[in-house]
Amino acid sequence: MSTAPHPATGARARLAGLISDAMDGQIPAAEILAAPRGTLTELGVTSLALLRLADTLEEEYGVELDLADPSFYQETIDSLAARLDDDREPDE
Secondary structure (H helix, E strand, C coil), rough: CCCCCCCCHHHHHHHHHHHHHHHHCCCCCHHHHCCCCCCCCCCCCCHHHHHHHHHHHHHHHHCCCCCCCHHHCCCHHHHHHHHHHHHHCCCC
């Protein structure tokens, strides 16, 4: 059994904080991190919070998220962290 941290642990923690902020703290980041691997909507993230989250992610990570894409609403914290990591432009 490996004791190495999940490769996206830092990204997951940051993302959980952003999700919590988008929800005005209604769901603490620790609860989001401890939740089963459900989608954001299954975690209780509202449509308004998803809009706030998308704006924050676009600003902070420099990615463009298509809110008309139904897959965005089915993201898990892990899949979203991986997507952000894949989409992030390298530092110059």
